[in-house]
Amino acid sequence: MTESVAYSLVAGIFVGFAAGYVGSLMVLKRMALVGDALSHVALPGLALGILLNFNPFLGAFAFLFAAAILTWYIEKTTRLFPESIVGVLFVTALAVGILITPEVDLLEALFGDITTVTLVDALLAVGISVPIVVVSRLVYRRVVLSILSEELARSTGVNVALVNFVYLFLVTVVVAVGIKIVGTVLVGALVVVPAAAVKNVSRSLSSYALFSGLTGIASAGSGILLADYLHLPAGPLVVTVGTAIFAVALVAGWIASRSSSSASGP
Amino acid sequence: MVVAPPQSRGPSRDTGAEADVLRVANLGVRLDHVPILEDVSFHVRRGTTLAIVGPNGAGKTTLFRVLLGLVPHTGTVEWSGPVRIGYVPQNFVVTDVPITVRDFLGFKSGAGFEESLAAVGLGGAVLPKRLDVLSGGEMQRVLIAWAVLDRPNVLLFDEPTAMVDIGSQDMLYESLNRLEKNINITVFLITHDIHIVSQYSDAVLALNRTVRFFGASSRLSEPDLLMEIFGSGSGLAEHKHDFGARGLR
Numbered sequence: 001m002t003e004s005v006a007y008s009l010v011a012g013i014f015v016g017f018a019a020g021y022v023g024s025l026m027v028l029k030r031m032a033l034v035g036d037a038l039s040h041v042a043l044p045g046l047a048l049g050i051l052l053n054f055n056p057f058l059g060a061f062a063f064l065f066a067a068a069i070l071t072w073y074i075e076k077t078t079r080l081f082p083e084s085i086v087g088v089l090f091v092t093a094l095a096v097g098i099l100i101t102p103e104v105d106l107l108e109a110l111f112g113d114i115t116t117v118t119l120v121d122a123l124l125a126v127g128i129s130v131p132i133v134v135v136s137r138l139v140y141r142r143v144v145l146s147i148l149s150e151e152l153a154r155s156t157g158v159n160v161a162l163v164n165f166v167y168l169f170l171v172t173v174v175v176a177v178g179i180k181i182v183g184t185v186l187v188g189a190l191v192v193v194p195a196a197a198v199k200n201v202s203r204s205l206s207s208y209a210l211f212s213g214l215t216g217i218a219s220a221g222s223g224i225l226l227a228d229y230l231h232l233p234a235g236p237l238v239v240t241v242g243t244a245i246f247a248v249a250l251v252a253g254w255i256a257s258r259s260s261s262s263a264s265g266p
Numbered sequence: 267m268v269v270a271p272p273q274s275r276g277p278s279r280d281t282g283a284e285a286d287v288l289r290v291a292n293l294g295v296r297l298d299h300v301p302i303l304e305d306v307s308f309h310v311r312r313g314t315t316l317a318i319v320g321p322n323g324a325g326k327t328t329l330f331r332v333l334l335g336l337v338p339h340t341g342t343v344e345w346s347g348p349v350r351i352g353y354v355p356q357n358f359v360v361t362d363v364p365i366t367v368r369d370f371l372g373f374k375s376g377a378g379f380e381e382s383l384a385a386v387g388l389g390g391a392v393l394p395k396r397l398d399v400l401s402g403g404e405m406q407r408v409l410i411a412w413a414v415l416d417r418p419n420v421l422l423f424d425e426p427t428a429m430v431d432i433g434s435q436d437m438l439y440e441s442l443n444r445l446e447k448n449i450n451i452t453v454f455l456i457t458h459d460i461h462i463v464s465q466y467s468d469a470v471l472a473l474n475r476t477v478r479f480f481g482a483s484s485r486l487s488e489p490d491l492l493m494e495i496f497g498s499g500s501g502l503a504e505h506k507h508d509f510g511a512r513g514l515r
Contacts, residue, residue: 028363141372141373144363144365144373145373147363148358148360148363148365148370149355149358151331151334151336151353151355152353152355152358154334154336155334155336155351155353155355156373156374199362199364200364202364203364203366203394203396204364204365204366204368204369204394204396205364205365205366205369206369207364208364
């Protein structure tokens, strides 16, 4: 294992947990595809970073943050659903990003490259992932309550607009740090697949959030190790491992519901 | 508009305006420049139940949103003394969210779950159940348990039995009855069920953007008044409930 793969593994474990944890809220908000499309908006920012010689992460983060603010503001002030906004704006960003990204860097930007991860990248991933999880945990209940009933949340003093903004900010940051591992095309899956896998087999909210994070670790860690062993791109392998876990959980959930319904039957 | 100041059907606890927990005067709400409520005035005595009736789109839920401080409005909404409001929303349906009763109640408070659940006739055994497997009646009682968890002195119920079968409605109102006995609270109840209005509430506020009637609910037994307020298509349903010989109050 090379140093860069070891750094990737460290970054993958922390980003995987943070992405799974934040993603568990995204799945509950039924914004899985929004997260996927949102990730594409990072591409022009990455391209500007490469072209103008500054850290591409900062470019990606700036574009994602601007996009999140725009989504939040339009959602707050109009009656458009987020997917309408995302559908119009963010796919355009992907097109622009592909046009301006230098061809030699395009593949890395789209699918990530664990062979180029440095110690600074790994430290950045750890330093950002930990606060993401801490803040997510702080707002988790308020986000879920606003998903269940916005009025009920407001009646208990929850500032729903602020909570939604914080949540979108967390999504933005976790997508930005995940891009280095799996690229802009697949980072949406890193966020969504772990939560989708464990949702149907979770018995409580806390186990759902925790196991979404742990599944994120399993997907990212296994995918990176497989990528190193097979000499294949990490991004697609991370997503493939996550999808395999999703399939196993789906079958397990199906078996559990069949056995519980037959136990409670006549 | 027909206005007759309501009298509490129970023993009088206070007299005069000081006994009012809420006074609303000339309330107006416009959403997207469309008037939803206009010139609405009424008052509610502490420890009584006000039923709010009216056809769909009459502004009943908007009135609740005003009372919760969620909607900008004109006019005055004046609570007497500190109020803690418990709220049970309309159409609270949980599907496909891995959240247990314990998780849900934990959103509001860290303790007192069993006591609140007992107040609505549910045991602690319901705590580990996911919300999406509860029956309609269980869900509504969990919502009431949620509403009373932090010991409110005002409860807002937006059609608490809209999603519940008749048998479960009886259990639900028996739970409400127990709560009223145990806690001296003021209840605001949106309902389409005239039986509940006449048996359960002290006063009734009939809305249709403006106040159509405000007075003692006992007066709704007068057929002429019912016709005057609601016309032939009253928008009210009458369900048969067996509350026993004593009724609900």
